[in-house]
Amino acid sequence: MPSASARAPGALALALSPLLLPLLVLLASAAPAAAAAPGWSLAPAGNGRPTFYAEGAPGAVLQDTLSVTNRAHEPLTVRLSGSGVPVRFARTRLTVPARTRADVPFTVTVPSGAAPGDRSGTLAARDAHGRTARVRLRLRVGGPALSALTVEHVAVHGDRITYELVNRGTTVLVPKLAVRADGLFGPVLDRPARTLPVHLAPGRRLALSEPWPGRPALDAVDVTLTVTAAGGAHHSAGTSVTFVPWGVLGAAGAAAAVLAAGLWRLRGLRTTERTPERAELMGAVT
DSSP, X not given: OOOHHHHHHHHHHHHHHHHHHHHHHHHHHHHHHHHTSOSEEEEESSTTOSSEEEEEOTTOEEEEEEEEEEOSSSOEEEEEEEESSOEEESOSEEEEOTTEEEEEEEEEEOOTTOOSEEEEXXXXXXXXXXXXXXXXXXXXXXXXXXXXXXXXXXXXXXXXXXXXEEEOSSSOBOOEEEEEEEETTEEEEEEEEEEXXXXXXXXXXXXXXXXXXXXXXXXXXXXXXXXXXXXXXEEXXXXXXXXXXXXXXXXXXHHHXXXXXXXXXXXXXXXHHHHHHHHHHHHHHO
């Protein structure tokens, strides 16, 4: 008679068979899905580069080649496109024979006036079934780095100071802002420079505002905003504003008007009361 140890493997297999059956069914159903995956790929031509890299000055036209490899046993037709950077393909519709690789030249034009720095884009191919393959492209724009920033259109509206920041350089800036306001009797607001939560791209204009709770109710104030950024960017601008409590002055003016009207009426009554007396005196003299 077989020992307990000899029966254990068979018993274990019998016990696990209900658990293994769903797993086998899952693997069997997954196999066709893997076989149905696209039998083609997209990549930069030559030396196994994973992505494209291009570098040039503004206005330059750079060239490279994209490879479409068809590993299937039937022809493949794809449409090529690019995004993020100006790309122009030698052809946008391509038919690749079975088990063949086709190379497509393309150009990348660096925009004129583009600021120095890195840009990213994507080259894509889409087949007739809607399946898409993509390759990243990194473009570095050359040129001198210039840090320049201005603050413009400073104004006071209620309890806020509004202004605009303009990046007039060639690099992305993270500006800092300092705020100062001087009244007739000294400073009424003094905020040291702090970093603003913005990344200002070259050429971008951004409208912002600064809260000013507790501003003066009655004063003549000069407001100055100073912005700075890395690379030596520095600029100041301001405005003048007069705060007048019109509500209080309006009430005071109304009270003064009422008082003036009352005095005028009282004066009129006194004049009316004196008129008969003057007439009587004049009559007596006559």
